[in-house]
Amino acid sequence: MFPGASRDRDAADYAVVVAPLDVSTTFQPGARFGPDRVRQFAASFEDYDRQTDQHFSDLAVHDHGDVRAWDDAGEYLAYLAGTLDDYTQEGTVPLTVGGEHTVTAAGVRAVDPDVLVVLDAHLDLREEYDGNPLSHACVVRRALDGFPADSTLDWGPAVEETVILGARTGSEEEYERAEAEDVTVVPPEDVAAWSVPDRFAGRSVYLSVDVDAADPGFAPGTGTMEPFGLHPREMRDVVRWVAPHCDGFDVVEVNDRDDGQSATLAGKLLREFVFAHADA
Numbered sequence: 001m002f003p004g005a006s007r008d009r010d011a012a013d014y015a016v017v018v019a020p021l022d023v024s025t026t027f028q029p030g031a032r033f034g035p036d037r038v039r040q041f042a043a044s045f046e047d048y049d050r051q052t053d054q055h056f057s058d059l060a061v062h063d064h065g066d067v068r069a070w071d072d073a074g075e076y077l078a079y080l081a082g083t084l085d086d087y088t089q090e091g092t093v094p095l096t097v098g099g100e101h102t103v104t105a106a107g108v109r110a111v112d113p114d115v116l117v118v119l120d121a122h123l124d125l126r127e128e129y130d131g132n133p134l135s136h137a138c139v140v141r142r143a144l145d146g147f148p149a150d151s152t153l154d155w156g157p158a159v160e161e162t163v164i165l166g167a168r169t170g171s172e173e174e175y176e177r178a179e180a181e182d183v184t185v186v187p188p189e190d191v192a193a194w195s196v197p198d199r200f201a202g203r204s205v206y207l208s209v210d211v212d213a214a215d216p217g218f219a220p221g222t223g224t225m226e227p228f229g230l231h232p233r234e235m236r237d238v239v240r241w242v243a244p245h246c247d248g249f250d251v252v253e254v255n256d257r258d259d260g261q262s263a264t265l266a267g268k269l270l271r272e273f274v275f276a277h278a279d280a
Helices: 031-042 073-089 101-111 136-145 172-178 232-245 261-279
Strands: 014-019 061-066 093-098 115-119 161-165 183-186 205-210 246-252
Touching: 014 073, 014 261, 031 093, 031 246, 031 261, 073 093, 073 101, 073 246, 093 101, 093 261, 101 115, 101 136, 101 205, 101 246, 115 136, 115 232, 136 161, 172 183, 205 232, 205 261, 232 246, 232 261, 246 261
Parallel strands: 014 061, 014 093, 093 246, 115 161, 115 205, 161 183, 205 246
Antiparallel strands: none
């Protein structure tokens, strides 16, 4: 169980849902082990948050447990989306812990936001990767443009726009897609000066945090490390700024290939989301 959470679903305002999907990782696998490490390293955190004067254990966070993954990504995403949708229908904010970034597609499907905000080193705007449109490298493209006609999923476009914060690499195809009006890319050096746009007011937002947005010096336990990234404080600030606008959240791409730095950061950012969202 996530430290400070409870098993009481009926009273929940937030629900931690673990989605250990790990089928399309392209460099260092192990995202299936990430959620357990997030729980493990979050155990050292103080319950109290000074900035918001709240205790995490008072904020009605329910731990749903693991939604066991299998190797058919399409079927799994459909099942996971149904699980998350049950919470949204109950008025509970889903907090998904991955697993590879592909699971964000299920969260976006369940929450049906207007805007997707992503902290990520990569654009994830590929139409397909190695012939796979359900790759973790395609998740933002799926949220914007939907799934191919021959896909096992018939989900159409899910968001009106996306903002990608911290991106510093991508293919030529991805950068061409990023030039469209429905995509905003904020490079790492500009993230500290970024502020939530006025156009977010009154719109539903989903926030996805890929831990590889952090410089690998801070979070080496992830699938595809990319230098010249964000500092943890910058990621924390983004989460605090965006959380009050959100109806869903996830943190993804932690694996077991470090000494707990990535899992600690992921767990802390999840808590920062809850504190900021509840305070608002």
